[in-house]
Amino acid sequence: MIARQVLxxxxxxxxxxxxxxxxxxxPARIRGFLDVFGQWDPTLAFVMGGALAVMAIAWRFVPxxxxxxxxxxxxxxxxxxxTPQLVxxxxxxxxxxxxxxxxxxxxxxxxxxxxVEALVFTASLLAGMALHRAIxxxxxxxxxxxxx
Amino acid sequence: xxxxxxxxxxxxxxxxxxxLIGIAAAVMLLGxxxxxxxxxxxxxxxxxxxxxxxxxxxxxxxxxxPAGAAAIYWIKGGLEAEFASIPMMIAAGLxxxxxxxxxxxxxxxxGVCGVSRLSQRSIVATATFIAAGIATVAVLGMIA
Numbered sequence: 001m002i003a004r005q006v007l008x009x010x011x012x013x014x015x016x017x018x019x020x021x022x023x024x025x026x027p028a029r030i031r032g033f034l035d036v037f038g039q040w041d042p043t044l045a046f047v048m049g050g051a052l053a054v055m056a057i058a059w060r061f062v063p064x065x066x067x068x069x070x071x072x073x074x075x076x077x078x079x080x081x082x083t084p085q086l087v088x089x090x091x092x093x094x095x096x097x098x099x100x101x102x103x104x105x106x107x108x109x110x111x112x113x114x115x116v117e118a119l120v121f122t123a124s125l126l127a128g129m130a131l132h133r134a135i136x137x138x139x140x141x142x143x144x145x146x147x148x
Numbered sequence: 149x150x151x152x153x154x155x156x157x158x159x160x161x162x163x164x165x166x167x168l169i170g171i172a173a174a175v176m177l178l179g180x181x182x183x184x185x186x187x188x189x190x191x192x193x194x195x196x197x198x199x200x201x202x203x204x205x206x207x208x209x210x211x212x213x214p215a216g217a218a219a220i221y222w223i224k225g226g227l228e229a230e231f232a233s234i235p236m237m238i239a240a241g242l243x244x245x246x247x248x249x250x251x252x253x254x255x256x257x258x259g260v261c262g263v264s265r266l267s268q269r270s271i272v273a274t275a276t277f278i279a280a281g282i283a284t285v286a287v288l289g290m291i292a
Contacts (some may be wrong), residue, residue, distance in 0.1 A: 006181045007207040012212020013219070014172035015184065015256075020227060022165020025156055028230035030155065034278070034285040041220035042154055043162040048259065050166020051173065052214035058174035068181030069176040075182050075200060077262075078254070082272055089251025090181070090258070094280025096243025098288070100232040103244060103255040104186040111214035113221045117231050118214075122190070124238045128245020129196045138251075143204075 003070040016109040022047035027101025044104050096128075118130050180205070185257025186213075189250035218245055230237065247277075 023029040031057050032041030065088050067073055097103050111118040151157040160286065173184045191197035193206040220261045231237065248254040253262065259276075262270020273289050 003179070003227070005204060005208055007175060008209035009212045011172045011175045011179075012209035013183060013216035014175065014212075015186075015209075016170050016216030016218075017220050018165045018168030018170075018172060018214035018215035019213075020165070020215070021168060022162045024165065025217055025227060027227045027232060028228070031285055034281040036287065038289055040154065041154065041156050042151065043157050043159065046157075046159045046162030047169065048168035050163040051170040052166075052264045053263060055165055055173050055177070055260060058170070058177050058243070059265050063177060063179070068177075069179045069180075072183045072225050073181060075285075077183060077252075077267070079272045080187055080267070082269060084268055086251050086273055087249045087276050090276035091247070091280045092243050093247030093251055093254060094277030095284045096245075096247060097166025097242040097255070097277060098281035098284025099243065100237045100240030102232075102237070102240060104248060105192055105213070105254070105256050107241070107244075108186060108190065108210055109217040111285045112218040113214070113227060114229055114231070117229075117237065120234055121237050121241045124241025125187075125190065125245040125248075126194055128242040128247075129191050129194075129249045130210045130245075131242070132249035133196055139190075147251065 007070060015105065018047075018051070019022035019106055019109045020113075025106050025113065027106075031098065031108075034101075061116075110115075167268055169256075169260060170264075173256070176209075177261070183260065183261040184209075185253050187245070188257060189256040191249065251277075 021090055024047060029041055029089065032039065032140055033044035100121065104125060107118060107121040107125060151159050176182050176184045188197065188199060189206050189209055191200065192199040192201050193210055217230040233239065254275060258270040263274050
């Protein structure tokens with residue numbers, strides 16, 4: 001079905017355009033938003049507000065739909081538990097976000113307009129993700145050793 | 149248009165950009181029944197995290213993003229961008245990648261999709277990464 005390929009492409013284009021239009025491809029704007037004790041730049045709050053307003057409406061349609069428009073079922077996260085990993089991970093994420101003023105979305109979106117910075121950031125991002133996988137693997141292996 | 153008291157803010161463009169991001173996420177939610185979490189999609193594209201998102205979908209989404217940003221760059225005749233140093237971006241990328249996987253999401257998955265769904269995990273994660281970001285920028289400001 002053609003929609004399966006068109007949907008993510010359209011979503012990606014709109015997402016990248018939204019980030020660029022909202023100034024989120026400029027790390028100085030992100031750092032400006034986080035600089036609440038200095039020259040605060042509230043632009044990111046407007047970006048968040050716009051995105052949340054649209055998505056709050058979109059979520060209201062989900063319970064009324066038997067399935068998504070172009071797939072047979074919804075594939076949505078269903079966890080509700082608050083864990084140390086969630087909070088610790090978010091704290092590490094926020095620290096990196098503040099250091100460079102970049103998160104994964106803008107890091108990918110700047111691949112054409114700032115290829116060197118995009119490559120440096122996303123390569124490091126992938127390394128950080130691979131590091132997490134390596135740590136998670138050794139941790140899940142520990143109980144197995146303990147039982148032997 | 150500028151915001152009184154905040155000469156550097158771009159509220160109208162910010163709001164318009166945010167609406168586009170919301171529509172992008174709504175297209176995937178209502179069309180494909182999925183959350184748009186960029187860190188998850190990147191991890192999926194490089195086979196780092198397990199996901200049932202089809203590989204072509206992941207790559208088409210990731211290819212679309214720079215195209216959309218480049219279109220705005222071209223329409224506006226340029227975009228301001230002020231980057232951190234290369235070593236700083238490497239350290240930041242490592243932390244963001246590690247933290248996004250450990251915390252099950254990033255600014256898009258938790259911040260946009262999860263918060264709008266009123267997911268308590270996403271609200272806690274978003275509040276935490278904003279607080280950590282504020283603290284980081286404050287500390288950088290003190291030592292710079």
